[in-house]
Amino acid sequence: MNTSYIDGTDMIFQKAQDLLEEEIEAIQQTKELLDDNFIRAISLMNECTGKLIVTGIGKSGHAARKMAATMVSLGITAVYLNPAEAVHGDLGIVQENDIVIGISKSGESKELIAIYPAIKSLKASIITITANPYSKMAQYSDVVLRIGIKKEAGHLNLAPTSSVIASLALGDALATIVAEMKGFSEEQFAVYHPGGALGEGLTMKVEDLLTVNHYSAVEETGSFQEILIELTTKRIGATVVMRNDNIVGIITDGDLKRLLEKYQEESFKLVAKNISESKPTTIQKGTKVIDAIRIMERRDHPISVLPVLDGSRYLGTLRIHDVLRGL
Known part of the structure; x- marks a missing residue:
């Protein structure tokens, strides 16, 4: 659909940009309000021997659920507590060594105020995320983290928008920093995400992506024609050069193209050992795919193909x- 024919298109784009700017400003203001209380919150969370319990009502409740989910995915034991249900028995989940993180823009949410005294009596710590550091919830708290909100994004300044975005961003900062301090690793992340693309990328081995079509090799005495046939039939972008069953070089499509441009018909007189790059970068069977990506990308000149070996035996060539596609 051609949006240029829609009346008010420019106005719609402008309103969207204005709203996003207002939400960006809320995160920026929250960033500027970071102080020693944030350090105290991080310290409490890092030293916590119990669990983290995140609570909030309404849209702040949705933010609390997401915050708890992010923490769990990063190896931090966390749960969401519905404050409306907490006053009817669910508060039993709170124990002495726990930390409760309450989210409320006003800091005056009656549902949270109703459970804060009980949480204190259970000797759990309280961290409150709010725009009002002088609120009733703040008064019960061990640590208060401020979100910077001038107004809610949008024309009514009513629906929770900027405040939720700022709370989520602050929660992400808490979760990721604590996970890093606890030494949470890629391997642990993969354990917690076995079914997703991220988890597969962290656990999959390079040989898992190889098929019979990934094997492409010529002897070092192989003619230019043999090399050309191998590259065009296998179509993996490169062929390795072998001597006594060991890789001694590699020839890529790009190498062949540059050779033809330089020597033209004289190229057909060359053999593989005259053309190949010696001592190519290789990788061993059992290497994780994520590490293969790093090897390809973190060279002075990134590469797009990587021969896979089992000891000295060539198994095939992995392409970026x-x-x-595997991820």
Whole structure:
């Protein structure tokens, strides 16, 4: 559909941009309000021997659920507590060594105020995320983290928008920093995400992406014609050069193209050992796909193909395209 024919298109784009700017401003203001209380919150969470319990009502409740979910995915034991249900027995989940994180823009949510005294009596710590550091919830808290909100994004300044975005961003900062301090690793992340693309990318081995079509090799005495046939039939972007069953070089499509441009018909007189790049970068069977990506990308000149070996035995050539498709 051609949006240029819709009346008010420019106005719609402008309103969207204005709203996003207002939400960006809320995060920026929250960033500027970071102080020693944030350090205290991080310290409490890092030293916590119990669990983290995140609570909020309404849209802040949705933010609390997401915050708890992020923490769990990063190896931090966390749960969401519905404050409306807490006053009817669910508060039993709170124990002495726990930390309760309450989210409320006003700091005056009656549902949370109703459970804060009980949480204190259970000797759990309280961290409150709010725009009002002088609120009733703040008064019960061990640590108060401020979100910077001038107004809620949108034309009514009513629906929770900027305040929720700022709370979520602050929660992400808490979760990721604590996870890093606890030494949470890629391997642990993969354990917690076995079914997703991220988890597969962290656990999959390079040989898992190889097929019979990934094996492409010529002897070092192989003719230019043999090399050309191997590259065009296998179509993996490169062929390795072998001597006594060991890799001694590699020839890529790009190498062949540059050779033809430089020597033209004289190229057909060359053999593989005259063309190949010696000592190519290789990778061993059992290497994780994510590490293969790093090897490809973190060279002075990034590469897109990587021969896979089992000891000294050549198994096949992995392409960056296979990696991306596998993820």
